[in-house]
Amino acid sequence: QADELDFATVFGKEGGKNFAMGTPLSMDIPICLRLDRFVERSNGIFGQSGTGKSFLARLIISGVIKSKAAVNLIFDMHDEYSFDKQTEDKHWVKGLRQLFGPQVLIYSLDESMGRRAGRNVDVTLKVGLNQIEEADVVLLGEELNLRQTAEATIGLLHDTFHEQWLLRLLEMSPEELELFCQNSGAHPASVSSLQRNLKRLQRQDYVVKEASFSALDDMVEALDRGKHVILQFGRHNSVLDYVLVANLVTRRVRQRYEDKMRRYEETKDVADQPRPLMITIEEAHKFLNPAVARQTTFGTIAREMRKYNVILLVIDQ
Numbered sequence: 001q002a003d004e005l006d007f008a009t010v011f012g013k014e015g016g017k018n019f020a021m022g023t024p025l026s027m028d029i030p031i032c033l034r035l036d037r038f039v040e041r042s043n044g045i046f047g048q049s050g051t052g053k054s055f056l057a058r059l060i061i062s063g064v065i066k067s068k069a070a071v072n073l074i075f076d077m078h079d080e081y082s083f084d085k086q087t088e089d090k091h092w093v094k095g096l097r098q099l100f101g102p103q104v105l106i107y108s109l110d111e112s113m114g115r116r117a118g119r120n121v122d123v124t125l126k127v128g129l130n131q132i133e134e135a136d137v138v139l140l141g142e143e144l145n146l147r148q149t150a151e152a153t154i155g156l157l158h159d160t161f162h163e164q165w166l167l168r169l170l171e172m173s174p175e176e177l178e179l180f181c182q183n184s185g186a187h188p189a190s191v192s193s194l195q196r197n198l199k200r201l202q203r204q205d206y207v208v209k210e211a212s213f214s215a216l217d218d219m220v221e222a223l224d225r226g227k228h229v230i231l232q233f234g235r236h237n238s239v240l241d242y243v244l245v246a247n248l249v250t251r252r253v254r255q256r257y258e259d260k261m262r263r264y265e266e267t268k269d270v271a272d273q274p275r276p277l278m279i280t281i282e283e284a285h286k287f288l289n290p291a292v293a294r295q296t297t298f299g300t301i302a303r304e305m306r307k308y309n310v311i312l313l314v315i316d317q
Contacts, residue, residue, distance in 0.1 A: 019063035035069040042312040054080040070276035072228040110234025128211025250297040284314035
């Protein structure tokens with residue numbers, strides 16, 4: 001029978017960077033996690049529906065915030081992390097905003113969430129068609145029912161219209177579409193099908209014709225200042241919303257962290273070293289399955305970004 005000394009030898013004693021996650025079912029001995037080592041590599045929390053994955057994730061993230069082991073960017077698909085939630089045994093458990101106050105900033109895609117008493121958000125985020133890139137659309141191929149020819153068609157549109165390709169496609173009249181196909185060699189049926197399917201993006205409340213990158217830049221700056229960011233999806237919690245926005249935001253974060261690490265390697269000044277960043281995603285299989293992982297920012301982070309101080313905490317069944 002393992003005793004308290006054995007557990008302390010293997011898992012460490014509580015205190016400092018050692019965070020007590022809980023106790024085994026039959027013992028009253030805390031199991032500790034060494035948080036500074038935990039945030040050195042990507043990690044996963046796996047379990048069947050209803051086993052408490054999000055609860056455990058919130059506990060670990062609380063430890064990371066309290067110990068200052070890393071800053072957090074959390075994609076909160078089901079509104080699990082910001083404010084208090086009722087457990088199955090009818091207890092209310094505080095959210096990260098209530099535990100850590102202004103250290104935690106809340107961004108939301110849902111305007112109605114900014115009007116709830118005692119559950120206000122800091123920023124309501126809008127996504128511009130000018131911010132959506134080719135890879136974002138290709139990643140949504142299954143959700144948008146895109147044809148196999150979609151990627152090649154998008155390439156031709158981008159060659160012609162550059163960053164405005166999506167807006168120009170959605171606004172094309174039948175005559176303009178036919179003229180584009182004649183000039184580019186694109187197949188009319190493929191372009192017409194792509195236009196029809198991508199109009200779903202235009203119908204999302206948080207999508208506008210053009211949006212400034214300032215809100216995304218402010219979000220990255222907040223992480224740089226040591227703030228923790230939760231992006232709530234509210235009623236926009238379909239897989240399409242989640243995959244599109246999470247990939248778009250994370251691409252921006254990745255670019256910034258790569259730039260900062262290159263700067264640090266040039267100056268070797270500790271002040272230039274980027275803080276470790278842990279990005280939490282639910283429904284991780286949508287981003288990391290073999291068919292799409294190479295096209296997602298998350299696939300790149302899982303493979304390459306540890307050297308830039310960026311890791312993932314993936315939550316999935």
